[in-house]
Amino acid sequence: MTRSVSQTVNPSADAAAMLRRLGFAILFFAVPLAALFTRRALVVMAPLAVILLVLASVLDGSARHAWDKLTALATSPGGIAGLVLLFWAGLSLVWTPFLPQASERLLNITGMILMGLGGYLAVPERMRSANLYLLPIGVGLAALIAIPLALTGGSRFDPEGLSLERGMLMLVLLLWPAIAWLHSRGRNLEAIGLALAVAVCSLLTRDGLPLYGLAAGAVVFVITAWNPIFGSRVTGFVMAGLLLFAPILPFILKPLATTLLGAKAPATVSLDIWRQIILNEPLRLLTGHGLETALRGRFYGLVPPNAPSTLLFEVWYELGLVGAVAGSVLLYQVVVGAKSHRATVAPGIMAAFACTYALGCLGIGTAQVWWFTALVVLVLIFVAIERGQFRTKRPKAILRRTI
Template sequence: MARSKPSTANPSADAAAMLRRVGFALLFFAIPVAALFARRAVVIVAPVAVVLLLLAVFLDGGSRSPVQKLLAVIFSPAGLAGCVLLFWAALSLLWTPFAAEASERLLNIVAMAFIALAGYLAIPDRMRSANLYILPVGVGMAALMSMVALFREGSAVGQDGQSLDRGMILLVLLLWPAMTWLHSRGRNLEALLLAVIVALGSLFTTDALALQALSVGAVAFVVTALVPVAGARLTALLMGGLLLLAPALPFLLHPLAFELLGPHSNLVSSLGVWRHVILDEPQRLITGHGLETALRGRIFNLLPAAAPSSLLFEIWYELGLVGAVAGATLLYSAAVASGGERPVLGPGIMAAFATAFALGCLGVGTAQIWWLTALIVVVLIFVAIERGQFRTTRPKAILRPVH
């Protein structure tokens, strides 16, 4: 009588696989779709997804050498620059006029940093392709739904359109990892179709911010695709250089904007305010005014309402030279090192960097928690894509003669 084979089922591994699948479905599918109709969807869904991925790791030990990975991130040039930026932001609580609000903002930033590190460690060393293919499906469906919502009355979009605009901003960020994954698998036609759908969705929104940032990202994508090493370094240098030399911009651009747009232009007013802020308190270029002062200063009339809503202005106004140098170092180091050993991912990564930086410069609320969470989601997705690149070509079968 033949004996039945012993069961090899592993309940822990099965449960971990299910939790991991749900976690990635939340990151890749639920976030882009839900962000169109719920203002804080990304803030709620992303931590839940990370928790599910962490539970999967505890069940099957899917992450190897977590301590070494963590130390490698922290002691990298970008990691050290980020630590300096956080330390200086914490130190600025001593001179900010809004200590309570700034402390809450700093705690939120630190919490987001821990979520990012936890998510990075929770992503398995080898990603299944089936999980990653959820991403372009989610991005494409969200873009189609955004166009339907724009032309249909009574949609779930708020009356001010902010949910849809915020959702489209998230979509133009998620487009690049989705395209990168499809391109890495040789599905270039599908990647192009996805880009067209998202571009059309951003074109029909009331705010041109998403389309403008998408255009900047497209330029970075093309340049990096043509000259990978030079394109990556050029993108990194432009981002870091603009942030580092930002105080010179109002003096260089104000006369030109005045001649081209006239004295009543919003851009002219913003540049004028920025120039007066520098001339009135030049010593503040070193220390800054402290965390949370750019936003709260407008509310309490410490800063003119026409002041620029831009990353370039806010980081200098709040954290001064030290914060700007740390931020520029962080941007440059992260962008240069992000290509790694996978050149096929380089154009998409540089496009995502350029798009996010353009959004920050053009006025997206970089201090808001949803924006920080959105950036973390994009980073985690790129990490997952990089870990899904093992064995991108099938091994060739070798026929050997039988003796």
């Protein structure tokens, strides 16, 4: 007589698995595709994906020891530097001339941080490979769609090509976690093909920013693949050093730019304006002018229109020495501390750091909400990839003779 096996039905676990799969599908697959057609896709879809992941973790109780994880993050050197930077940005509201706009920006930054922390706690400790393979599929499909869009200048939903440019930047950012996942699984040919597809898209775009970010990431990827410890430390030192010693750059680069590009070149003019701002207001290097002044000041005559549009200038102009030091410590600690227990993932992580930092230094609108959202998405994807690096091979069965 055979006994029927009763299967235990757990509606909460099934609902959590469905919500988690939907959340990762939005984050890994839908975001890179939708970003090519609409500029608001990332800002809308990323919080939706995080909410689904949080609901899934609540249903199945997978988010354990949340307080311990948050405490460890806050008390780490990078966490302390981040809290100091956030506190100083809030304190700068006292002397900023654009209090309503600066308050809104600070609120947006705080919201993005909270969203990132919620997503970090909601990502399961062990990620399924089926969910993570959605990322290279989504990036590859978006790259194939972006090639004809770049040739035609955009879709009918985006005749001016603004969404396409933002989507290409997002595609370049997501390339590195996709390559990291494929490389960790030994699928190097697929990783090379994916990189070539995104490189072709970058070459076809009107703006050179995606190509520059891709090149910076590729250089760091090769260095870190050769020596992971050296690559992470060099990346951290360069990123932190550029931010910390940014006021010296216009004095060093201005004569060089004049010789190579000419005195009337836009880059030369921007460097000269930055140099004059430092010489005219040296004491402002200590406190900065307050949050949002680098952007809003251009429209009200406080900042010359040809002033540099770069992360280095904006941090020093708005937050001064305190913000720059805190930001430098945060960058170095995050880069050096972002270690993977698999050497195949580390090059992709360092390449993503280099790519995002290069884009910020070359003039991307780092104060915009979509950019903060893109960074949060990038961090969450790498957290998911890191938690997908566990042993998938079953141990060999050992047969023993019993007497």
